[in-house]
Amino acid sequence: MGRWERTHEALAQAAWELFSERGYEATAMAHIAERAGVSEMTLFRHFPTKEALVVTDPFDPLLAEAVRERPAEEPAMRALAEGIRQAWARIGADDVRMLRARLELIARTPALRGAIERGSDDTVAALVAALVDRGTSEEQARVAATALIAGLSTALLQWARSEQTTLDAALGAALDVLGGQ
Known part of the structure; x- marks a missing residue:
């Protein structure tokens, strides 16, 4: 698995952890990026919206x-x-x-x-x-x-x-x- 795929998977995993802990609406994109250990810019390159984390x-x-x-x-x-x-x-x-x-x-x-x-x-x-x-x-x-x-x-x-x-x-x-x- 390459760097892009690892980052993509880490972002998706971080999002699901936070959605489970806080709920979808209470989870900000900044929280997801922080949990995954990447910048918000990196997060938006992989998932342009929070909804995309769910529907991709x-x-x-x-x-x-x-x-x-x-x-x-x-x-x-x-x-x-x-x-x-x-x-x-x-x-x-x-x-x-x-x-x-x-x-x-x-x-x-x-x-x-x-x-x-x-x-x-x-x-x-x-x-x-x-x-x-x-x-x-x-x-x-x-x-x-x-x-x-x-x-x-x-x-x-x-x-x-x-x-x-x-x-x-x-x-x-x-x-x-x-x-x-």
Whole structure:
């Protein structure tokens, strides 16, 4: 792991520690930088906003690659749903716990209402690029990726609020609907 990655991870870890200790709204960017042992300028190079510490999605490359690998004749929505289903099967238990923590924080913090939607641009862009690489027009790819992310965001927030279901069950049900099954 290089210096950039170590710093990025240290900043994310410091943020989560402080969010747990003080709450999201009571944690200032200066506190995060201090906890991580870096300047505020360094923090802002990695995360331009406090919200970005919560909504930055480390799974985008994995999701896009799985969609890109789907059969060329598969319709866009099916390729998205099945590619994401395959990618999520490779996500480890620690990442699932962190995802739940992120989503629970978003669900219970008024300042973060709409955060998933605001933070989904990079995910949509990665999925659009994957679909375009498979031969889907950019316009159709954008519609499909945006629809899929909106549906998954709803399902993931419901999952985070509920102890009743597993991530696999919540995602599976949502991807079945979104993929037309």
